[in-house]
Structures are given as C-alpha cells and as structure tokens.
C-alpha cells in the first residue's frame with residue numbers, strides 16, 4: 001500500500017498529510033483506508049490548503065462510509081457551518097463553542113466528520129480537538145474501576161443553555177421535545193479501546209445527585225482538555241480536516257460573528273453504538 005507522508009500536529013492528537021493534493025484525494029484508491037488508520041491512531045487528519053471542491057469532498061467522504069443527509073442544504077451531503085442569517089441551522093451553532101461529541105442525542109453517533117474552510121475569520125475561529133481515548137487512558141486504575149458502570153444523561157437543554165442562558169418558554173419547550181439519551185461514561189469500542197463520553201450535552205449522572213455528577217463531568221472535561229492535550233487548528237482557506245467523532249471532543253473558538261466564516265461539513269454515519 002503506498003503510504004502518505006505525514007507529520008504529527010501535537011503530542012496527543014492530530015496528524016497532517018503532506019503529499020496529497022485535491023486530485024489525489026479522489027484518484028488514490030488507497031487513501032480512504034489510509035485515512036481510517038490515521039484517524040484511529042491520531043483522531044484528526046489535516047490536508048492543508050487542499051481546496052477540494054464540494055463535489056470532491058462528497059466523493060471522498062462517501063468512500064469513508066455512508067454520508068449523512070442534510071435536507072436543509074443545496075448539496076444534501078454538505079452542511080454549511082456559518083452564522084449567516086440565511087443558514088437554517090445558524091441558531092444551533094453557538095453551541096459548537098463548547099467541548100462536544102457530534103450527535104450525542106442521536107441513536108447512533110457520527111463516525112467521522114470532514115470539514116473544509118471556505119471563508120475564514122479574520123481573527124479566531126480555530127477548531128480545537130482533544131482525544132477522549134487519551135482521557136480514559138490517563139485515569140488512575142482506581143478511577144477506571146469507579147467510573148466503569150456510570151451512565152450519563154445527555155440533553156439538548158444542557159448544551160443549548162450554555163449559549164442561551166435566558167431561554168424563552170418556547171425555546172425550552174423545543175429543547176425538551178428532543179428526547180434525552182443515556183450513554184455509558186466509558187465507551188468500550190468494538191476495537192477493544194476505551195474512551196470517555198462527556199461534553200456539552202452531558203447533563204447529569206443517571207441515578208445520582210445532579211450536583212455531584214456535574215462536578216465529576218466538569219472535572220473529567222477539564223483534565224481532558226488542558227492545552228497540552230489539545231490540537232487547535234488555525235484554518236487557512238481550503239484546509240480540509242477529518243476527525244474521528246467517536247474518540248474526540250471538539251469545539252469552535254471565538255470569532256466576530258458579524259464577519260463571515262463558512263465551513264463545509266460532511267458527516268460519515270456511525271455504525272457502532274456507544275456501549
């Protein structure tokens with residue numbers, strides 16, 4: 001299998017592919033499984049200034065697995081992440097600023113995200129990533145035992161309240177319509193690896209005092225996302241980043257939302273439930 005040249009992006013997470021251009025992205029039949037392997041090992045795979053067209057992103061994404069459909073957008077496999085008032089999902093994107101796993105409220109969480117930068121912020125607007133495999137591996141043996149059977153209730157209201165601290169009754173009613181999900185805190189993947197499942201949707205620990213649970217969840221998130229454990233990607237136009245949504249938390253960094261920032265995201269559906 002012809003390998004690709006790579007460079008690690010930080011100590012714990014992320015790798016850059018150095019010798020793939022937009023043409024090779026769709027032409028090289030080995031690239032999808034090379035990317036699978038890199039995602040498993042590094043969590044984040046960067047193609048710098050690739051300038052893949054939307055069609056090329058979708059063609060490549062579809063080789064990684066079945067793509068999610070976003071009926072709100074002209075290309076149904078490409079969600080625009082932006083605060084453009086015309087963007088139907090814009091009201092939901094402020095919550096991207098908090099550490100999260102995509103789709104924690106869905107029946108099956110997404111496997112991989114593919115995101116390209118179309119228009120970047122003049123300042124800020126980076127995307128930060130931290131490994132939840134590392135988060136688990138760094139627990140003490142005692143903690144691994146203590147956390148083994150904990151289950152966490154994930155709620156839309158929890159994440160939305162972070163960015164809408166004074167919601168209207170209509171907003172609250174809308175959030176509550178989305179059913180909560182209960183996930184184990186420790187995900188035992190089919191591969192045999194374990195990761196932690198926390199982030200902005202994690203509301204409280206199932207069956208325990210909400211305040212105690214909150215402290216534990218905050219502490220785990222804090223420890224997992226200290227600067228030395230994070231890769232923060234500063235975007236250039238045309239960069240394409242893949243991330244393993246099953247073994248990472250990520251978040252968007254602040255920028256001036258009156259200025260345009262447009263990202264094009266395709267999502268590879270998952271096939272493994274959190275268990």
Ligand code: OGA
Nearest residue numbers: 081096126127251252265
């Ligand atoms: C996302 C997301 C972060 C960003 O698209 O799921 O969290 O930096 N995006 O836009």
Ligand code: MN
Nearest residue numbers: 096100101102
């Ligand atoms: Mn996200």
